[in-house]
Amino acid sequence: MKQKVAVIGAGTIGSAVAIALRKNGYGVIATRRRKEKIQDLEGMGIEICSDNRRAVQSSDIIIISLKPMDAVSEIKRLSEDMQDKILISLAAALPVGVIKKFSRSYTVRAMTNIAARVGGGFTVYCFDDEFPEERKAEVRELLSSFGRIEEVEEKYMDALTALSGSGPAYILTVIESMMYAGLKVGLPRELALKASYETVLGAAKLVGESGDHPSILKELVITPAGVTIDAIYELEDSGIRTAFMRAIESATKKSETITKNIIEKFNV
Ligand SMILES: NC(=O)c1ccc[n+]([C@@H]2O[C@H](COP(=O)([O-])OP(=O)(O)OC[C@H]3O[C@@H](n4cnc5c(N)ncnc54)[C@H](OP(=O)(O)O)[C@@H]3O)[C@@H](O)[C@H]2O)c1
Incomplete structure (x- = not known):
């Protein structure tokens, strides 16, 4: 042992x-x-x-x-x-x-x-x-x-607390949202869930193992006048990127405030 x-x-x-x-x-x-x-x-x-x-x-x-x-x-x-x-x-x-x-x-x-x-x-x-x-x-x-x-x-700890410490909650929200989208277009629940989390898992692995920037990898999926660009158009229109940026910035600020209060309390 x-x-x-x-x-x-x-x-x-x-x-x-x-x-x-x-x-x-x-x-x-x-x-x-x-x-x-x-x-x-x-x-x-x-x-x-x-x-x-x-x-x-x-x-x-x-x-x-x-x-x-x-x-x-x-x-x-x-x-x-x-x-x-x-x-x-x-x-x-x-x-x-x-x-x-x-x-x-x-x-x-x-x-x-x-x-x-x-x-x-x-x-x-x-x-x-x-x-x-x-x-x-x-x-x-x-x-x-x-x-x-x-x-x-x-x-970097406050920012990382917000990004990766809390991060699973954001990605689980993404998985849940994709699953609901699957239900909306008629997929059985279990299949919709499985397709959602396997896709998240695979996309993350692709970034990690290829070492390529996500935008380069994304280009491989988006073909002119294809299916994916219609979905990307809707996501961009919804402000998804700025929503993530605002969310993580807000969580970082929260962590910074807690850190500051602790430092003041213990006079370090
Ligand atoms: N949850 C996450 O995903 C996550 C990720 C990274 C870091 N963290 C950090 O990890 C810390 C704990 O978070 P958590 O989410 O795990 O909270 P949590 O579920 O509330 O766990 C804290 C545990 O500590 C026990 N506890 C309280 N006082 C104690 C004492 N004097 N002696 C022994 N046990 C005591 C509580 O159980 P009893 O009341 O039965 O004692 C409670 O189950 C936090 O600082 C959080 O920021 C959490």
């Missing part, structure tokens, strides 16, 4: 990463106050408890997947138990500087997304300045359990 990881706050994202880690051979102990809500994790070989201190003490690496303010309280309270261990915070809008103010752990700030549950997440991360070089590989290996990873500068 690989190292033991404590997942503190096994709610939506904490449970997702606990499952991904277990599948990848890590020992996992997951906590939440109402531990009866995560009993299903036990069947997957994940230890569950409500005692964060015990979980931290018995683990090599700690993942905090709490809301930002709860994360700060627990990091403060368990600071001594976490000392010299790797602490990975998944809390949105919680800067490394605030975590370091209350902890003597080797700190990583990361933002993953719900697709981590199936190993299809995209996780961006940054290390604190004092993080030991020789331990960075352990973090990269662990985060890779959730899917693809990318090290980034912390200044």
